[in-house]
Amino acid sequence: MGKLPTLAVVGATGAVGTVMLELLSSRKNVWGEIRLVASPRSAGRKLSCRGEQVEVLPLSAEVFDGVDVAMFDVPDEVSREWAPIAVSKGAIAVDNSGAFRMDPDVPLVVPEINPDHVRNRPRGIIANANCTTLAMIIAVAPLHREFGLRELMISSYQAASGAGQSGVDTLHDQLAKLAGDRSAGTRTGDVRQAIGEDLGPFPAPLALNVVPWTGSLRDAGWSSEELKLRNESRKILGLPDLKVSATCVRVPVITGHSAVVHAIFGSEVEAGKAREVLEAAPGVVVVDDPAAGEFPTPTDAVGTDPTWVGRIRRSLDDPRALDFFLVGDNLRKGAALNTAQIAELLSAELSAR
Numbered sequence: 001m002g003k004l005p006t007l008a009v010v011g012a013t014g015a016v017g018t019v020m021l022e023l024l025s026s027r028k029n030v031w032g033e034i035r036l037v038a039s040p041r042s043a044g045r046k047l048s049c050r051g052e053q054v055e056v057l058p059l060s061a062e063v064f065d066g067v068d069v070a071m072f073d074v075p076d077e078v079s080r081e082w083a084p085i086a087v088s089k090g091a092i093a094v095d096n097s098g099a100f101r102m103d104p105d106v107p108l109v110v111p112e113i114n115p116d117h118v119r120n121r122p123r124g125i126i127a128n129a130n131c132t133t134l135a136m137i138i139a140v141a142p143l144h145r146e147f148g149l150r151e152l153m154i155s156s157y158q159a160a161s162g163a164g165q166s167g168v169d170t171l172h173d174q175l176a177k178l179a180g181d182r183s184a185g186t187r188t189g190d191v192r193q194a195i196g197e198d199l200g201p202f203p204a205p206l207a208l209n210v211v212p213w214t215g216s217l218r219d220a221g222w223s224s225e226e227l228k229l230r231n232e233s234r235k236i237l238g239l240p241d242l243k244v245s246a247t248c249v250r251v252p253v254i255t256g257h258s259a260v261v262h263a264i265f266g267s268e269v270e271a272g273k274a275r276e277v278l279e280a281a282p283g284v285v286v287v288d289d290p291a292a293g294e295f296p297t298p299t300d301a302v303g304t305d306p307t308w309v310g311r312i313r314r315s316l317d318d319p320r321a322l323d324f325f326l327v328g329d330n331l332r333k334g335a336a337l338n339t340a341q342i343a344e345l346l347s348a349e350l351s352a353r
Contacts, residue, residue, distance in 0.1 A: 004032035005068035005350045007343065008091065010082065012036035012047060012056055015165050016073040016096065019336040021049050027340065030347040037063050064089035069346050071339050072096060087124035094342045096128040096335055098224075101232060103127070108235045110134065111341040112282045113141045118345045126342055131334030132156050132225065132248070132257050133232040138307040138333070139326050140263060142281035143274060144237055148266035150320075151243040154229055157251045157258040158214050159298065162330050163201040168254055170200025174207035175252075184208060202250060211250040223248055256298025257334060258327040268319045275312050283333065288312050301327045305337055 009024075011017045017038075024034065029050065036047055036056045043058035057063050059082060064070060070086040072079050076099040083093040083100070100106040100123075107117035108127045118126055129137065136154065143149065160167040174195045178184045185191055185208040192205050204211045215225035230244035251258075279286045287296045288310040296308030307328040315321035328334055 003351075004030065005347050006033045006035070006066055007031045007347075008035045008037055008064060008067045008070040008086070009073075010037045010059060010070060010086075011073035011096075013038045013042045013045065014073055015161065015168075016331055016335040019331045020071065020073065020340060021047060023332075023336055023340045025050050027344075030344055030351070035063060035067065061085050061089065064091050067091040068350055069094065069343050071343055073335065073339070083125050084123075091124075092121065092346055093125045094128065094339050094346070095125055096339050098130065098228065099127075100125050101127045101129065101228075102235065108232060109342050109345075110137060110141070110236055110338060111345060112138060113236060114238075115345055118342060119349070126346075128335070128339045128342065129232050129236060130225070130228040131162060131328075131330040132158060132259065133229055133236070134334045134338055135257050135307050135326060135328030135330070136229070136259050136261060137233060137236055138283045138328070139278060139281070139309050139324070140233070140261065141237060142277050142284070143263060143265070143269075143322070144239075146273075146277045147269050147320075149237065149239065149242065149263060150266050151264040152233065152245070153262040154244070154246040155260045156214075156225070156229070156246065156248045157210075157253070157260075158225070158248060159251065159253040159255050159257055159330055160206060161255045162214065162257060163250070167201050167206075170198075170202065171206050171252055171254065173198075173200075174205060178207055206250060206252050209252065212247065214248040214250050253298045255302045255329055255331055256327050257330040258298060258325065260323070260325055262315070262321060262323050264318065264321045266320070269314060269322050271312050271314045271322070274314075274322055274324075278309050278312070283307060284309055286310065286312070295325065296327050298327050301329050303332070304329055305333055307333065 040058040046053040064086045070091040073096040076097045079097040079099040105122040160171040215223040225248040226246040229246040285306040295310035311325040
C-alpha cells in the first residue's frame with residue numbers, strides 16, 4: 001500500500017461538517033493529511049479532528065494543491081463553482097449538495113447499493129443523495145432486488161435540522177415562547193401570534209404544528225424535495241421509469257427524517273419475507289413489534305448510522321404492495337456518513353495504486 005491520500009473537508013464548520021469531523025475521528029483512519037476548509041469568515045478557527053486541533057483554511061484554489069479527495073458540504077452554488085476547481089487541481093470531488101446529482105456524467109452513489117459506480121466519474125465528481133432519499137433508499141433497494149420494485153408512494157416527515165442550523169434555532173425559539181402555555185394551539189392563530197412574525201426558514205410555525213412543505217416551488221405545485229425523492233430514487237436504483245409520488249412535510253423534531261413508504265412490486269410480497277430481507281440488509285435495523293409498542297422513532301435514530309424500519313405490513317388490498325415506516329439521522333447517513341463512505345471507497349482505490 002502506498003502513501004495515504006490527502007483529504008480536504010470543505011464546509012468543515014457547518015452542521016454536517018461537525019458530524020463529518022466526528023466520523024473522521026471515530027472511523028478507521030484511511031487518510032494522511034486532512035485539511036479543513038471553510039469560508040474566509042471562518043478561517044483561522046481551530047477544530048478537533050482525529051484528536052488534534054486543526055486550523056481552518058479559507059476556501060481558495062491553492063487549498064486543493066496536493067489534495068486527492070475533496071468532500072464538499074456547502075450550498076449548491078458554492079459546489080458548482082468550487083468542485084470543478086478542486087478537480088482541476090487533481091482531486092476527486094465528493095459533493096453533498098444538489099448541484100450535480102442529476103448530471104448524467106456524475107454518479108449518484110450509495111455504497112450499500114451501487115459502490116461500483118464510484119469508478120465511473122467522467123467529470124471527477126461523485127454526488128451524495130438528498131438526506132431523505134438516503135434514509136428511504138437504504139431500505140427500498142434490498143426489497144427491490146428481492147421483489148422487483150414498480151412504484152413508490154412516500155410521505156416524509158422531515159426534521160428542523162434539514163433546514164440547517166437556522167431551522168434548529170427557530171424551532172427552539174418558538175418552543176421557548178410557547179413554554180408553559182397549555183392552551184397554545186387550541187385557538188385559530190394563537191401559536192402564530194405567540195411566536196411573532198419571525199418564522200425562520202419555514203413558511204408557517206413549526207412548534208406544535210406540522211408544515212406540509214419542504215424545499216422550493218417547482219412546476220405543477222410540486223416541491224424540490226418531492227422531486228428529489230423521485231429523480232434520485234430512479235437514478236440510484238437504475239429504474240428510469242419508476243413511478244414515484246411524494247409529499248414532504250416538516251415536523252417539530254430536531255434531528256431524524258422519517259417516512260411512510262407504500263411500495264408496489266412486480267411479484268407478490270409477504271411481510272415476513274420482507275422483514276427477513278430488511279434484517280439482512282446492510283445499514284438497516286428492524287424494530288417491528290407493534291404489540292409490544294416497539295417501532296422506530298426519531299429519538300431512536302438520532303446519533304446512529306442505520307435506517308431504522310418498522311410497521312412492516314402487506315397492503316390490505318394488493319398482495320404486491322408493502323407498507324412500512326422508517327427513520328434515519330439526516331445529519332449522519334443522510335449527509336456526512338454517506339459522503340465519508342464514498343470517500344473511503346476512493347481512498348482504498350487510490351491507496352492500491
